Amino acid sequence: MGNVDDDSATFEQSYDCANNRNEKVSTPISNGHIPSHAFVQQKVEGQLSEPELVEEEQNEEQLLLNKHLKFSAPAYTEIRTRSGGLKFKGTSEGSYHPAKQLEANGHATKSGSKCEKFKPSQADGVLSAEQEHYQKTSFEDVPLHTACLTYLGFYLLMILGYINQLLFVPKVATEKGREGYVALYDAFESFYSRYVYRRVRDCWNRPICSVPGDELVLKDRVTDDYGWSFRFTGTETRCLNLGSYNYLGFAAATGACADDSEQRARQKGLAYCSPRSELGNTQLHIDLERLTARYCGVEDAIVFGMGFATNALNLPSLLGPNCLVVSDEKNHASIILGLRLSGATTRVFKHNSMRDLERVLRNGVCYGNPKNGGKPWNKIMILVEGIFSMEGSLVRLPEIIALKKKYKAYLYLDEAHSIGSMGPTGRGVVEYFGADPKDVDILMGTFTKSFGSAGGYIAGSKKLIDFLRTNSHAHCYASSISPPIVQQIYTSMSIIMGEDGTDTGRNKVQQLARNTRYFRRRLAQMGVITYGHEDSPVVPMLVYLFSKIGAVIRTLTTRHIAVVGAGFPATPIMEGRIRFCLSAAHTKEQLDYALDVIDDVSENLGLKYSRKPRDPKIIEY
C-alpha cells in the first residue's frame, strides 16, 4: 500500500537472507561503532587459517560480517539499478559501504581531523540580525493545487470514515454495562484515530530493539486487518536512523558515557526513591547542577528528572494570574500546559515575527490587564524556544533580547533542542548568536536530546534558582534523577566541554554542524521544500498530503531508512511533513546514501514541490 517498490520480491529475498544470518547471533547492537574494513579482512583471513577460534571471537566476526554484508544486500544496493533521475559517477557512488569508512571524510574521530574551510555553527553577524534570519531561513508557500488536493484528500478520508463507521462496528474493546453514561472520550478524537490515523498507523510508534544510535533495529510487524491490530513477524530490520534527537551521538551502548553510567549504577544503585528536598539529594546532583551552570555560563542551575515537567511544573511557580505571557505560536505542548496551569493571560504572536511580538508587547504595556481594570501587569514574560522542533527554525534571539530590554519583559528560553546542538562549542542558541547568557532571564533545556539521557534543567541567576528550589513542584515532589542517568549527563556534558582532555566533544559539535549544512543544501538542491534555519539539525521536509507521509515512511523503511512523519494533529492540516533529525554519529556515506534514496523516492512520489532555482553546483561536505 503506497510503496513505490515495484520489485518487492528482491527486497523480500535479501531481507530473508539477512535475517537468516541474524539468527545465528544475538541481536546485533548498533552503536555507531563501525569497525574498519581492514579489520574485517584480517579477521576473515584469520578464521580461514585457524579454524578453532574462541566462540566469542567468532560471534563478533559474524557480527562484523553481517554489517559488511548488510550494505551489499540488494535492498541496500537496489538504488544503483534504478534510474529515477539519479546520475552516479561510479557504480558504487550511491551506496553506503563500510569500506568507504576508511576514507577521510571529516567525521569526528579521536584524532580530530577537520577540514580547513569549516564554518562553525555560529551566526555570521555580517548582516543585521533580521537580514541574516531571512537569508538563512528556508520557507516556501504551499503550491495552490497541492493545498486543494490536500483538503480534497482529507474530506475523502472523513467521508469514507463516516461511511465506514456507519456500516461496520469498529474493532475496538467496548465496555459493558455503561448504558446511560456520557462518553468519556472525545468523539471526534476517537473517530479520527480510528478512521484516519489507523490507516497509516504502521508508520508511527514502531517498536525498536536496539540502541537508537546512527542506526537502529526495527522490530518488524504486519497488520492483517488494515491497522486495527499488529502482530510481530519475529524478524528485524536494521535501518539508518534519521528520527532520533540524538544530536551529538551520545546515545550509544559503548563508549565513555555508557561505561561510566554502568559503573555508577553498580556503585549507587538505580534510584533514590525520594525527592531532592528529602532523601534524594546527593553530591552527584549538586555536581551536575554546578556543571550545568558552568556549561550555560550562568550563576546557578537546577535539574529535574523529566524534561516535560520542567516546563509544565516550573512555569506555574514563576507565573500567576496577573501576569502576561507572550508566547510563540509554535511553542511545545509542555509550555502550553505550563501556561494553562499557571493561570496567566497568554497572548500568542506569529511564529518568529518580531513585528507581531512588538505589537503584542506594546499592547500589553499600554493597556494593562483588562480583567483588572487596565492596571499594569505584574510581569510580562516572553516565551520562546531555541529550535522549534516541528518547524526546524531558530529563534531570533538578538532581536528578542533588544525587544525584551525595550519593554522590560522577562525572557524564558526553552533550549530543549538547541542545547548541545548549536553554537561553536554546543552551548545552544545563546552562544550561536554570541549573546550574553545573563540577558536571558530563564534558560531552560532538556538532557533528553543532545546528552542522550533524560531530564531537564533551568539555569539562571542564583536568586531565581533559589526561588525555584523552594517553590517548584517538580523539585519538591518528584523523585530525583537516577544515578546512572546523572552520570550519563555528567559525562556527556564534560565531553562536550572538553573537560575529559580530548576534543571529541568539539569534533562532534562540528560534525553535526557540517552534517546539517550538507543535508539541508542537498535537499534544497533536489527541489523538495524544507523549513527552517540553515544550521538547525531538525529538518522538516514538506510532503503536504496525508497519504504521502505514510507512503514516504513505508518506502524509506523498505530502503532501510527510519524517519519520523508528522501529520494533522501535530501540524496544520495542510502541512504534513517528514522530519529528519541529524546526528553527529552520521557519517557522510550514511547521509549520501540517505540523500540518494530520498532523491529517488521524492522523484517517484512527486515531492519536488519547490519552485525556487536550484543550485547546479555539487554541494561540498
Added chain:
Amino acid sequence: MWNLKHFAANLYRQYELVTCINMFEPWEKKLINGFVLLMFVLLIFSSCVYLPSYMDTLLDVITPTSGTSKVPDMVYVPQRISSI
C-alpha cells in the same frame, strides 16, 4: 509497451497519492474509483447526447489534421467554444 505500462502505473500511483486513495481498504478503493468512473462516464454521455455540436467541435480540435492548411477556419476554435 513496457514503457507505456510503466507510465500508466506511475500515473495511477500519482492519482492514488494525491487523492489519498492509497490509504483506503480495497472495498473503499473500489467505491471511490467506481464513483469517479461513473461520474466521468455520465459526463461524457451527457455531453454527447445534449451537446453534440460542442462535441463535434471538440473532436475537430483534438483530432490531428493530416493535411496542411486543410481547414483554415479551425484555427478560430477557441472563440467558437466560448460562443456556445
